[in-house]
Amino acid sequence: xxxxxxxxxxxxxxxxxxxxxxxxxxxxxxxxxxxRYVPEALIPALxxxxxxxxxAKTDLAFLREFDHLLxxxxxxxxxxxxxxxxxxHAGGARILLKREDLTHTGAHKIxxxxxxxxxxxxxxxxxxxAETGAGQHGVATATAAALMGLECVIYMGAVDCExxxxxxxxxxxxxxxxxxxxxxxxxxxxAINEAFRDWVTNVDHTHYLFxxxxxxxxxxxxxxxxxxxIGVEARRQVQELTGRLPDAVCAAxxxxxxxxxxxHAFVEDENVRLYGYEAGGRGAETGEHALTLTEGSVGVLHGxxxxxxxxxxxxxxxxxxxxxxxxxxxVGPEHAWLKDTGRATYEGVTDAExxxxxxxxARTEGIIPxxxxxxxxxxxxxxxxxxGPDALILVNLSGRGDKDMGTAMKYFNL
Amino acid sequence: xxxxxxVFDKARAEDRAALxxxxxxxxxxxxxxxxxxxxxxxxxCDVIEIGLPxxxxxxxxxxxxxxxxxxxxxxxxxxxxxxxxxxxxxxxxATLVMTYWNPIDRYGAERFARDxxxxxxxxxxxxxxxxxESEPWLAASKDAGxxxxxxxxxxxxxxxxxxxxxxxxxxxxxASLMGVTGARESVSxxxxxxxxxxxxxxxLPVCVGLGVGNGAQxxxxxxxxxxxxxxxxxIRRLLDAPDEKSGLAAVRELASELARGVRR
Numbered sequence: 001x002x003x004x005x006x007x008x009x010x011x012x013x014x015x016x017x018x019x020x021x022x023x024x025x026x027x028x029x030x031x032x033x034x035x036r037y038v039p040e041a042l043i044p045a046l047x048x049x050x051x052x053x054x055x056a057k058t059d060l061a062f063l064r065e066f067d068h069l070l071x072x073x074x075x076x077x078x079x080x081x082x083x084x085x086x087x088x089h090a091g092g093a094r095i096l097l098k099r100e101d102l103t104h105t106g107a108h109k110i111x112x113x114x115x116x117x118x119x120x121x122x123x124x125x126x127x128x129x130a131e132t133g134a135g136q137h138g139v140a141t142a143t144a145a146a147l148m149g150l151e152c153v154i155y156m157g158a159v160d161c162e163x164x165x166x167x168x169x170x171x172x173x174x175x176x177x178x179x180x181x182x183x184x185x186x187x188x189x190x191a192i193n194e195a196f197r198d199w200v201t202n203v204d205h206t207h208y209l210f211x212x213x214x215x216x217x218x219x220x221x222x223x224x225x226x227x228x229x230i231g232v233e234a235r236r237q238v239q240e241l242t243g244r245l246p247d248a249v250c251a252a253x254x255x256x257x258x259x260x261x262x263x264h265a266f267v268e269d270e271n272v273r274l275y276g277y278e279a280g281g282r283g284a285e286t287g288e289h290a291l292t293l294t295e296g297s298v299g300v301l302h303g304x305x306x307x308x309x310x311x312x313x314x315x316x317x318x319x320x321x322x323x324x325x326x327x328x329x330x331v332g333p334e335h336a337w338l339k340d341t342g343r344a345t346y347e348g349v350t351d352a353e354x355x356x357x358x359x360x361x362a363r364t365e366g367i368i369p370x371x372x373x374x375x376x377x378x379x380x381x382x383x384x385x386x387x388g389p390d391a392l393i394l395v396n397l398s399g400r401g402d403k404d405m406g407t408a409m410k411y412f413n414l
Numbered sequence: 415x416x417x418x419x420x421v422f423d424k425a426r427a428e429d430r431a432a433l434x435x436x437x438x439x440x441x442x443x444x445x446x447x448x449x450x451x452x453x454x455x456x457x458x459c460d461v462i463e464i465g466l467p468x469x470x471x472x473x474x475x476x477x478x479x480x481x482x483x484x485x486x487x488x489x490x491x492x493x494x495x496x497x498x499x500x501x502x503x504x505x506x507x508a509t510l511v512m513t514y515w516n517p518i519d520r521y522g523a524e525r526f527a528r529d530x531x532x533x534x535x536x537x538x539x540x541x542x543x544x545x546x547e548s549e550p551w552l553a554a555s556k557d558a559g560x561x562x563x564x565x566x567x568x569x570x571x572x573x574x575x576x577x578x579x580x581x582x583x584x585x586x587x588x589a590s591l592m593g594v595t596g597a598r599e600s601v602s603x604x605x606x607x608x609x610x611x612x613x614x615x616x617x618l619p620v621c622v623g624l625g626v627g628n629g630a631q632x633x634x635x636x637x638x639x640x641x642x643x644x645x646x647x648x649i650r651r652l653l654d655a656p657d658e659k660s661g662l663a664a665v666r667e668l669a670s671e672l673a674r675g676v677r678r
Contacts, residue, residue: 027546037515037542039473040578041567041592183479184469193472200473201593203569300516301470303542313492314520316469 022267022334028217028304031340033333036216038303042196045203050218052123057225062122066115070229073147074103074110078230080237081397085364086377090384093391096246097367098234098262100398107370107399108230108258109140113209115226117144120207127151127206131195133160133188133254134325134372135167136399137211142176144209152176155194157187160324167403185318188254188328192302212255213332216303220332227261230396235265238394246394248273248383252375253346254290254326256335258398267343276335277379279321280348290319292331293339293346301330307339322351322407323371325399353378355411358401370399371407415534416508418561418584421460422619422640431636431676433458434621435669436512436645438465439498440490441481442652442661448501450652453666455505458673461641462502463539466495466513473541475596477646480653492521496533503534510563510584512539515547523550527558537561537584545577552581563587566612568604579616585641586612590624597627597647606638628668632675642676644668 028034036046056062070076078099087095100108113130120128128150132138138154145152154171158180161168171178184190192215199208210219213227231249238246249266251259253276266272281289289295292307299308301316309317309329321327338344349357354371357378362368369377373396380395387393401408408414425432435454439447451462467485471478495511503509511530518526518540530538537560543551545564555562561584566575569592579586588609591602605622612620622635623643627650632642648665655661 035547036544037547038544039541039567039589040544040565040574041473041569041589043544043574044569044571183476183483189470193470196472197475197594203592297520300519300542302472305547308516310516310520312520314468314517315486 022264024217024221028221030334030337033306033336034217034220034304036303037300037305038216039200041200042203045199046216046218048123053119053218053222056119056122062118066118069114070111074114076103076229077233078102080234080241083361083365086361087384089360090381092389093384093387093393095380095384095393095395096238096241097395097397098230100230100258100396101369101373101400105136105140105143106402107136107140108227108261109137109211110143111229111261112211112223112226112257113137113140113144116207116209116222117148117150120150120209121148123207125205125207127202128209129153129155129195129198129206130209130211131188131191132156132211133191133327134323135160135164135171135403136325138176138178139167139170139174141209142171142174145176146174153198154178155181155191155198157185157191158182159186160188163324163407164403165406187324189316189330212257213260213334214255214302214304214306214330220304220334223257224260224264224334227257228264230258230261231263231265234262234394242392244392245269245272246392247387248275248391249394250275250277250376250380250383251396252326252372252398253278253293253331253335254328254372255330256332258396260332260334262396263338263344274338274344275379275383276344276346277349277375278346279323279326279375280350281320283350284348288320289348290321290326290328291348292329293335294348304333306333306336307331322354323375325370325372326375347379349375349378357381358408359412368401369397370401371404373398415503415536416506417536418461418508421508422585425460425640431639432460432621432641433632433672433676434461434463434641434643435459435648436463436465436643437648438467438478438481438485439495440467440485440488441649442484442658443488444490444494444498446658447498449662450665451502452505453662454648454669455502455507457666457669459507459669461510462507463510463512464495464498464502466492466511466517468514468517471514473594475594475646477649477653478595481649492517496529499530499535500533508536509534510537510539511535512541515540515543518551523554524557527554527560531558531560535560537563539563539587541565545581548581565589566608568592568608572611572615575612576615579612579618582616582618585619585621586616587643588612588620588622588639590622590626593624595624595646597650598625601625601631601634605635609639629671629675632672633678636676636678642672644672
C-alpha cells in the first residue's frame with residue numbers, strides 16, 4: 001500500500017519537498033526576503049520547529065495522518081466550480097473557482113492548521129496560540145485544537161473582535177480563549193505582536209500556530225507547504241475539466257497564504273500567469289489601504305524581510321481594508337520574491353470593487369464569498385476583460401462569506 | 415564621551431557592577447526624557463540606553479509599550495532620538511541606543527551608525543537582529559567606531575551564545591528570563607546560570623536585564639553580573655507621577671536605590 005492510497009495526493013504533493021522547487025535557503029531566504037529578525041530567545045524554538053518539520057515532511061506516517069484528516073475532516077478535495085453567469089461580466093472569459101469555501105470551517109485556513117496541529121503533537125507541546133484577523137485562522141486553530149485536545153489561546157485585535165463577533169463566539173464555543181488586543185491599531189499586526197510575546201514567555205510548552213506565510217523562518221515555508229494542496233488539486237482539476245492549464249490564477253493577498261497555496265503548484269508552468277490582489281481599501285491615493293506589495297517598500301516586520309507599509313523612518317503604517325483578513329501592513333516573503341522576480345503580478349482592488357464582486361457572485365451564481373476572496377473575484381473580472389473571451393482563469397475562492405454578513409448588511413443596507 | 419570600556423573598568427576597580435538605565439526617547443516628553451535620564455545619571459546610572467520608539471515592539475511588555483506609544487504619539491522621530499542621545503551623553507554616561515532593527519534598516523545602517531557616533535552615542539543594543547542578519551550592522555558600527563550589543567537568553571544553547579557573543583563588542587546582554595520586558599517580583603533563577611554560560615564563551619562584560627526593578631534585586635544580580643539593566647521600573651515611576659517634577663524625583667530616588675544595590 002502506498003502512503004496515500006485512495007487519496008489524490010502523493011507524499012511529494014503533501015510535503016512540497018522541493019518537487020516544485022522554490023524552497024528557501026537554509027536561513028529561510030527567498031532571494032533577499034525572509035530570514036529571521038526575532039529575539040534570540042525564540043531562535044531555539046524556531047530551530048526546533050524547523051528540524052521537526054524537516055523530519056515530518058518526509059515521514060510517511062505523518063503525511064498519511066495529514067492526508068487522512070484533509071479527506072475525512074476538512075472535506076478535501078474541494079470541488080472546482082465553473083461560473084458562466086458571473087463570467088459574463090468578465091468579457092466572457094471562462095472562470096473556474098477553487099472552492100475552499102466548502103472546507104470544514106469555511107476557509108482554506110483549515111489546511112494549514114491541521115498540518116501544524118499535527119506538528120504540535122510531534123513537538124510534544126500541549127498548547128497552541130494563534131493570531132487572527134478575520135477570525136478564520138482563529139476558528140480553524142480552535143477547531144484543530146478541539147479535535148486534538150490542545151489548549152488554545154487566540155489573539156485578536158479588539159477592532160477585529162467587533163467586526164467579526166460571530167467568529168469570536170465560534171472560537172469560544174470550540175473551547176478557545178480569545179484575548180482581544182487593545183494596543184496599537186488593534187488589528188492583525190498587533191495580534192501578531194501579542195502572540196509573539198506569549199510565545200517567548202511560554203515557548204517550552206507552546207507552539208505558535210502561525211496563520212500565514214509571513215513571519216520568521218520556517219513559518220513561510222511550513223504554512224505554504226500545508227496550504228499548497230489547494231493548487232495541487234486545482235491544477236489537476238482544471239486539466240481534467242478543460243484539457244489544459246489555466247491562462248491565469250487569481251488570489252487575494254493579505255499575508256498571502258491562500259495565494260501561495262494556489263500559486264505554488266503553478267510556479268513552474270511558465271505560461272500560467274499568477275495574479276495576487278491586495279486590498280486597495282478606499283483607494284491607493286487616500287493612504288487608507290493594505291497595498292503592501294504595490295505601494296509598500298522593503299523592510300522588516302514580524303521577523304522577516306519583506307515588503308512593508310512603513311514611513312520613511314521604518315514605522316509601520318496602519319493598513320485599512322473592509323476585509324479584516326487582508327488588513328495587514330506586511331506580506332509573506334515568498335510573495336515579495338515572486339514580485340521582484342516578475343513571476344507574479346500584484347494589483348490592488350478597492351473595498352468598493354470587492355463588494356461589487358461579492359454581490360455579483362451571490363446574485364449570478366448563488367455563492368456568497370468571503371470579502372477577502374471577493375478581491376480575487378474582482379481581479380478576475382478585470383483580468384477577464386483584459387485577456388478576452390478565450391481566456392481560462394482559475395480563482396481561489398478562499399473562504400465563504402457567512403462571517404461577513406454584518407459588514408454586508410451595513411454596506412448594502414440589507 | 416565615556417566609553418563602555420571605561421565604564422566597566424571603573425566599575426571593576428570599585429568592585430561593583432555597572433548600573434544601566436533605559437528610557438525611550440520622547441517619553442514623557444522630548445525634553446523630559448533628557449531631564450529624566452540626566453537625573454538617573456546624577457543618581458548613579460553609569461550607562462543609559464535610549465530607546466528608539468518603534469510601532470511594533472514585540473519583545474516589550476505593557477509598561478514600555480505604553481511609554482513608546484506615548485512617545486510616538488508625541489511625534490518622536492529619529493532626529494529626536496539622536497538629539498536625546500546628545501543631551502544625555504553630556505551628563506557623562508556612556509549612551510547607547512536600543513532599537514528594533516527596522517528603523518535602522520530604513521534609515522540606512524551606515525548613516526545611522528555615523529549619525530549616532532556624531533551625537534556622542536557609543537553603541538547600540540539590537541534585540542531582534544540575529545547573528546545571521548547582522549553583517550551590515552557590524553560593518554557599519556565598526557566603521558563608525560561604535561559598539562554592538564546583542565542578546566542571549568536562557569533558551570540559548572552554548573554554541574548559540576558563542577555566536578551571539580562574537581557579534582558583540584561592548585557587552586553581552588543576558589535576558590534573565592523567557593519573556594518580555596517588565597519588572598517582576600523576583601529575578602529569574604535562570605539568570606545566574608546564563609551569565610555563567612556566557613562568561614565561558616566571551617571575555618566581554620555580561621549585563622543582566624529583564625525583570626530587575628529594585629535595589630535588592632540589583633544587589634542580587636550584581637553579585638554575579640558585570641552590569642544590571644533596569645528599564646520598566648524607571649518608566650513606571652514616570653507614568654505614575656502626577657507631574658514632571660515628582661517624576662524626576664521618583665526616578666532619581668530609584669536610581670539611588672539601584673546604585674546602592676550594585677555596590678552592596
